[in-house]
Amino acid sequence: MSRKSASVRRDEILAATVEEIESTGLRTLRVADVAARLGLSPSLVIYHFVTKEALVAAAFAHAGENDLYRARRLAATQKPASQRLRDVVQWYMPTGSTRSWKIWIDGWSAGLFDDGVKSTFSTLDREWKTILSELIVAGLEAEEFRFSHGRMATEASAHEPTGTTVAELADDCATRILAYLDGLAVQLIFNPESVSPQTLSAWVDAFVARELE
Amino acid sequence: MSRKSASVRRDEILAATVEEIESTGLRTLRVADVAARLGLSPSLVIYHFVTKEALVAAAFAHAGENDLYRARRLAATQKPASQRLRDVVQWYMPTGSTRSWKIWIDGWSAGLFDDGVKSTFSTLDREWKTILSELIVAGLEAEEFRFSHGRMATEASAHEPTGTTVAELADDCATRILAYLDGLAVQLIFNPESVSPQTLSAWVDAFVARELE
């Protein structure tokens, strides 16, 4: 039987775990199933990850970093910032990409009461925000768009005590965009009849356009 | 020991189940804990609900109907429609209300792979949409606001094959608002630093104002 170095095996196992979660859910995830998917013994999985809980936490981090990697590549193109922003948003979107979505909803649920998973998600989320935020700043500097007006004047300065740096505004803007995307993903799962992928895509474009005109 | 009629007990148990899910999560929910919370035997819980799975499904439906009940009361006031819309949205919001939120994220996760739960969530979601949608239509008729312009002209007619009834537009609008709220709730859980309740409230107001000017 072929043996592999620890790091390679670990990656294989993580990938298998992600697939398993994606296809049958965290709920019914068994170590044995992950092992079976690779034709290995359950003991080996525990050998590498010590505990199921740790395996799951690592799997989420793995999947998250994967998605981020692709997003960063999309963000590092030579295209204009506004186009790169669209590309990244499209990749994040629950439709039209290979990006897994169910796993994140399961992840949110796991993060509710597991501090390890929760902090993983916090940092992943911050990284996404950074990517978007930087693209927004780039677009502003290139004068491809600017912050829509009502935003800055009304809400921001009136209610928020936070400073008004461009970076901070961009960060808030990114937060709103990601929130909208997450919410639409949930809608897509529970009411696929009421939102087609195209509709959804149009809505997102409109949202972004309204934030950055 | 005091005995109660089946329906009363059932309600008590459902309430206890909801509390338990809210406080420790679906993940670690044990029938015994639910029973302990009421000083009852685990057997009784099964006696009334036959299976744990059924108990959980019933608990979600119960919690959902509860929230809807309150929302409907807020929607049936004598206030102007725009105000009622705000009230309902405020109640749905992850901040400033007693409405439980963690339970819904757990619920989404459960619904991913459990068709029973999934359909419960679909209908609950549709009911929320109906409430909002009707308020929107009422507000339009009273000329308290109208659909923001870019919306109707650009996205709706250009991309969507769906009809352009006022009711349909209102429904779509409700969908977007609910999606945004759901997404913000997730943000609030994983990055409470980046969004204060007030900020969030302001963002939602802005979103609604931008949909209905």
Added chain:
DNA sequence: GGTTTTACTGAATCGCTGTTCAGTTAGGTT
């Protein structure tokens, strides 16, 4: 080629928790 390291397995364990079931008793009915 021998030795050490380390990936890997199979079988056994063991705790946990949903469910069963035979029996008990409260409370309404007549």
Added chain:
DNA sequence: AACCTAACTGAACAGCGATTCAGTAAAACC
């Protein structure tokens, strides 16, 4: 007051699935 229905319990069962552990054999190292 006898009775009957239905709420309720406690103890046992049963199965699942994570983890353990003693042992095997590939590689890597010398």
